[in-house]
Amino acid sequence: MTTAAPTQLRVPYVIAHADEVAPQPLWFVRRPLGGMQLAYKDPRRGDAVRGVLRVRVLTNRRGAPQWRKLNTLRQWRCMERMRCQVCGKAATDPATGRIPWIMTDTAFREIPDEPTGGLASAPPTCWACIPEALATCPQLRISSTVCTVARAEPVAVLADMFTPGPGRRAIPTGERNVEISLKDETVLPYALATQLIVHVHDLQPAVRD
Template sequence: MRRLWCQVCGSPAADPNGRIPWILTETAIRWDPGWPGVAITNAPPTCRTCIPGSLAACPQLHKSADVYTASAAAPAGVLGDVHEPTPSGLMLPAGMHEVEVRFDNHRYLPSVLAHSLLVRVFDLQPAI
């Protein structure tokens, strides 16, 4: 995700013009309020070559998928399960699953077991 490689082939996903293609579903995107064209996602980018095959082969993408391009992306947080420390130092599940924890959320960040990185994508535009 940090290197912006295609989630399918592992090659750099950016177009020659520098824009980064992303296939985003309604469950994989959260628009950042107050920031037009900026969103948070845990979906990796997909290069132009792999987009048609991905859209054809993935049943989840048949439900809702839009292709966008972004001018840049930056790590914003993690998606994971929050745990609580016990007096003995063990970490036990706190019952909070699939929680979006931004890097500026100092309360939960030390106790989250992350499964995916969240990135903030900038200047999202529908791909043509």
């Protein structure tokens, strides 16, 4: 009698891997118009995006999957370019121009007085990957609704907070995953962004033949 080998679980494109952790040489610098700004001691192009410093990560997809963590660069890429969080390909339905999205209680929040809009911190999922995602992700079995949206634009970040210390050192405040509007210029200089949040428009229950 033989036993069938277990099905290999595909690691979603957006999931972080153990060997993608990168050094974070942080400190504070003075802003031209006054005040302090969180920065890297060895500045690189792409460190600051949309007015906020972004955590550095590698994108080699090496090491054990970190199932509860998202790779920051891949998460932002999916959010800005409307790519599928499972396969990394374009999520937009070419036939309708709408974007399929699995909304959950932990990654979606309604906006008061906007019945067809909301804030999403998890990227879209293409039609081809939705059945696999629903069947294999434990969180989606707890709460999930398949929807489509007309468009989405970045409006906020989830970030870890820092304060200036002696010698301009960056001291963690202990505040993690703080939601900050991209318009909040008073708080963004002290934030290290980890995830991008988008405002989705014309959210509708999915209807597909």
